[in-house]
Amino acid sequence: MRLNNESLKEKAFWDKAGITLPRFDRNAMIAATTAAPQWLHFGAGNIFRAFPAALAQSLLEQGLSKTGVMVADRYDKDTIDKCFSPIDNLTLLVTLKSDGSTDKMIVASVASVLPMGESFEELKKIFAAPSLQMVSFTITEKGYNVNGQNGPLPDIAEDIKNGPGSPKTYMGRVAALCHERFVRGALPVAMVSMDNCSHNGDRLFAAVETFAKGWTENGSAAAGFLDYVRNKQKVSFPWSMIDKITPGPDAGVRDTLTALGLEEMESRTPGNNIFIAPFVNAEETQYLVIEDTFPNGRPALEKTGVLFTDRETVNKVEKMKVCTCLNPLHTALAVFGCLLGYNRISDEMKDSDLVKLIEGIGYKEGLPVVINPGIINPEKFIGEVIKVRLPNPFMPDTPQRIAADTSQKIPVRFGETLKAYKSSGKNLKELKLIPLIFAGWLRYLMGIDDQGKAFELSPDPLYENLAPNLSGITLGKPDQAAIHSKLESILSNPDLFGLNLYEAGLGKQVEDHFAEMVAGAGGVRKVLSRMVS
Numbered sequence: 001m002r003l004n005n006e007s008l009k010e011k012a013f014w015d016k017a018g019i020t021l022p023r024f025d026r027n028a029m030i031a032a033t034t035a036a037p038q039w040l041h042f043g044a045g046n047i048f049r050a051f052p053a054a055l056a057q058s059l060l061e062q063g064l065s066k067t068g069v070m071v072a073d074r075y076d077k078d079t080i081d082k083c084f085s086p087i088d089n090l091t092l093l094v095t096l097k098s099d100g101s102t103d104k105m106i107v108a109s110v111a112s113v114l115p116m117g118e119s120f121e122e123l124k125k126i127f128a129a130p131s132l133q134m135v136s137f138t139i140t141e142k143g144y145n146v147n148g149q150n151g152p153l154p155d156i157a158e159d160i161k162n163g164p165g166s167p168k169t170y171m172g173r174v175a176a177l178c179h180e181r182f183v184r185g186a187l188p189v190a191m192v193s194m195d196n197c198s199h200n201g202d203r204l205f206a207a208v209e210t211f212a213k214g215w216t217e218n219g220s221a222a223a224g225f226l227d228y229v230r231n232k233q234k235v236s237f238p239w240s241m242i243d244k245i246t247p248g249p250d251a252g253v254r255d256t257l258t259a260l261g262l263e264e265m266e267s268r269t270p271g272n273n274i275f276i277a278p279f280v281n282a283e284e285t286q287y288l289v290i291e292d293t294f295p296n297g298r299p300a301l302e303k304t305g306v307l308f309t310d311r312e313t314v315n316k317v318e319k320m321k322v323c324t325c326l327n328p329l330h331t332a333l334a335v336f337g338c339l340l341g342y343n344r345i346s347d348e349m350k351d352s353d354l355v356k357l358i359e360g361i362g363y364k365e366g367l368p369v370v371i372n373p374g375i376i377n378p379e380k381f382i383g384e385v386i387k388v389r390l391p392n393p394f395m396p397d398t399p400q401r402i403a404a405d406t407s408q409k410i411p412v413r414f415g416e417t418l419k420a421y422k423s424s425g426k427n428l429k430e431l432k433l434i435p436l437i438f439a440g441w442l443r444y445l446m447g448i449d450d451q452g453k454a455f456e457l458s459p460d461p462l463y464e465n466l467a468p469n470l471s472g473i474t475l476g477k478p479d480q481a482a483i484h485s486k487l488e489s490i491l492s493n494p495d496l497f498g499l500n501l502y503e504a505g506l507g508k509q510v511e512d513h514f515a516e517m518v519a520g521a522g523g524v525r526k527v528l529s530r531m532v533s
Contacts, residue, residue, distance in 0.1 A: 002263050003278045005088040008106065017260040019092065020105040024060040033067040033111035036131035039299060040123075042174065043138040044073040044084065044113055045274075046246040049091040050282040052136060052194065056109035058304040065299055068109040070126060074139075074170055077118045079270040084113045086264070092279040094253050096394040103284075116173050120166075127177040128184040133296045134192055137204065138242075139170070141197040141408045142461055146171050146207045152214070160211060163220030167211075175211035178235065179221060182228045188295035189235055194242045194288070196322055198412045199315070201291065205229075205237035238291035239311055241318040243326065245285075245389065249277035250396035283395055285384065287376065289317045307375055316373035323416040324366030325382040328437075329358040329390070330402050331413050335440045337399025338458075339450050339524045344398060349391040353525070356532035359386060360433045369420035400458055406441055407462035407496065414438070415498020418506075428504045435506045436531050438497065439513035442487065443524060445470055450524040466490060475523075478515040487511055 001007050005026065008014070014021050039056065041048060052069070059065035071089075073080070089110040095103040114122060126132060137143070146156045146169075159172035164179040181187050191208070193200035212229040215221035228234050254265045257279060267275040290301075292308040302308055321327065333348050336357070342348045349355060362382045370378050389395075414434050421428050445466055447457050452475055457463065469486050491501040491510055501507040516527040 001261050003087045003090055003092055003106075005090070008090075008108075013261065014106070017262070018104055019260075020103075022057060022061070022106055022108040024057075024108075026108050029060060029066065029068045029109070030111045033070060036067065037070050037111075037126050037129050038065070038067045038131055038133045039069045039136070040126055040132060040134075041069050041071050041136045041138070042073070042116075043140075043143075044071050044075070044276075045138055046248065046280045046282070047194075047242070047244065048138045049107060049110075050093055050246045050280045051242065051244045051286055051288070052138070053091065053107050053109050054093060054105075055288070055301055055304040055306065056299070057107050059299055059301070060109055062303060064303055068111045070111050071113045072116050072119070072123055073113060074116055075270050077115045080113055080115050083268045083270065083276040087278045089113050090278070092257065092262075094257070094279055094281045095284050096253075096281055096392065096396075097284050098388055098392040098394065100394055102394075116170065120173060123173075123177055124180045127181045127189075128187075130185075130187055132181075132187070132189055133294060133298050134190050136192040136194055138194050140405065141195055141203075141412075142405060143170060143195070144193075144197070144200075144203040144207045145461075146210050152210060156210070160214035161218070163218070164211070164215055165220075171207045172211060175208045175215075178208055178212070178229060179215070179225055182225050183222050186224070186228050186234060188233070190294040190296065190298065191235060191237050192240060192290065193237070194240050196242065196327060198318065198322060198416060199239055200318075201237035201239040208237075232293065233295055236293040236295055238293050239314040239318065240290040241287065241314060241321055243285070243287040243321055244282060245395060245397055246280060246282040247395065247397040248275050248401060249279060250281050252396060253279060253281045281396060283389060283392060285389055287317075287321075289314055289375070309375060313373050313375060316371050317376055319416060320370050320373055320376065320378045320381065322412055323414075323420075324370050325362060325378055326385050327409065328361055328366065328413040328417070328434075329382075329385060331406060331409055332358055332361060332437050332440075333390070334399040334402035335406065335437065335444045336524070336528065338403055338444055338455060339440065341449055341451070342399055344396065345402070346391055346393045346395060346397070348399065349386075353528050353532050355386070357433060357436075357528065358390075360532060361437065362386070365431050365434055366417055369417060369424060369426070400456075403444070404458040405460055406444075406458075407460050407466065410438070410441065410496060411498050415494075415496075418498045418504060422499065422504070428506060431506065432509075432531060435501075435509040436513050436527070438491075438501070438506075438510045439517060439527075440524065442470065442490065442510070442514055443517040446473065446475075446518075448475060450522060452521045473518060475518055476520045478519040480511070480515055483511055483515050483518075487514065 159167040164176040
């Protein structure tokens with residue numbers, strides 16, 4: 001049986017396979033969504049398909065909404081036709097529970113998936129719709145980067161120069177769509193980033209404002225557009241915190257589905273180490289907290305477990321999770337997992353040194369500067385992460401996946417803790433394990449594991465800039481003076497770590513740990529065991 005609209009009519013097959021079918025009229029949903037779209041989402045990745053799309057389905061099944069979600073993605077039409085059209089934009093969501101059981105359901109709330117380039121005119125029509133309430137994003141942290149050290153990046157500058165007519169960049173197109181909504185009557189809308197980055201709404205706002213300001217200054221935008229973008233009563237950029245682990249498609253899950261009689265469950269890839277399958281495997285635990293600022297109304301997502309609150313509370317929850325209770329632990333496991341030869345996060349949680357490492361950076365070094373947000377308890381949250389979520393042997397998550405884009409994650413996942421220590425007057429030199437993580441990351445960038453074997457590094461936008469600093473450093477030759485000269489420009493960069501690590505009194509610690517790690521095979525394990533004992 002293939003996954004598509006037609007096969008959903010074969011109820012007996014799905015019942016026998018233990019797969020729950022959607023309980024609403026999908027054709028009516030698509031018609032209603034097309035006529036009066038309320039929710040547009042950018043980013044058709046696994047986290048969206050497993051979480052926000054499933055929330056939209058819950059609204060439909062509860063009778064709280066008649067419309068679903070329209071989705072836009074950076075993929076071209078050929079990729080959409082290859083990955084999404086054959087399954088009619090459906091997703092088979094497989095929830096992997098820690099007791100080994102699974103829940104399987106068809107998520108059918110997506111009305112369409114549109115390529116941003118070829119469907120730009122159609123996206124303009126969606127943005128011009130008075131019914132549009134929410135535009136959400138899961139495009140990863142790097143998706144919001146529009147500025148370099150000397151102003152807009154070259155491709156961004158080119159889009160600003162050419163105006164909002166036909167931008168080429170992702171954020172240029174998003175800003176141009178906002179411009180379309182403005183010229184169609186300055187209609188209100190909420191632009192909701194759901195990405196794992198600090199103050200995500202501000203990052204989205206800054207990206208859109210960069211274009212609005214540039215276009216206003218060169219006269220290519222309609223008069224008043226910049227004021228519209230800056231007017232929170234018209235365009236809001238709420239902060240949010242999202243949490244649900246959604247690894248890439250797992251071969252074991254695929255084989256299980258195939259054994260049930262499902263066909264063509266293989267992953268398709270548009271490139272860049274991205275794999276898209278008809279199914280998504282994800283953990284059961286999930287959180288979504290959103291600042292409740294929606295100038296054109298919003299879907300009743302509070303009925304699906306979403307927590308709506310004020311900005312200050314979202315900030316506390318986001319810092320709790322991203323800077324202390326989950327994401328830093330993930331990054332630590334990613335870096336050391338790759339160095340120590342692990343291929344599963346759950347297997348790392350059987351390693352007592354690694355468990356002590358994440359307990360230390362979470363409970364001992366992170367929690368002292370976390371403010372309890374009230375709606376979620378930090379200590380209980382981190383306990384759930386360490387005792388239930390990360391050890392789940394049925395979650396096929398890998399350190400290699402999490403290691404991607406680490407240079408973009410460190411400033412948030414650890415840098416915010418450093419800044420919190422400094423602002424609260426705490427002694428930064430008390431931190432012992434966070435500097436160890438920094439040293440481990442630099443050791444990871446050498447692309448050689450703890451046994452001296454080469455491994456493939458995960459993609460990182462700053463690798464080409466960082467790699468030259470590590471050239472010439474070889475395993476078995478821990479020349480302290482050479483290490484300092486190589487690492488100084490990295491460790492003094494506040495954009496990477498939140499602070500200049502030498503000024504914070506941590507630079508020498510990182511250098512010493514790194515020197516010990518490159519002293520020879522087994523150096524990583526040696527310093528790790530010593531530091532967590």
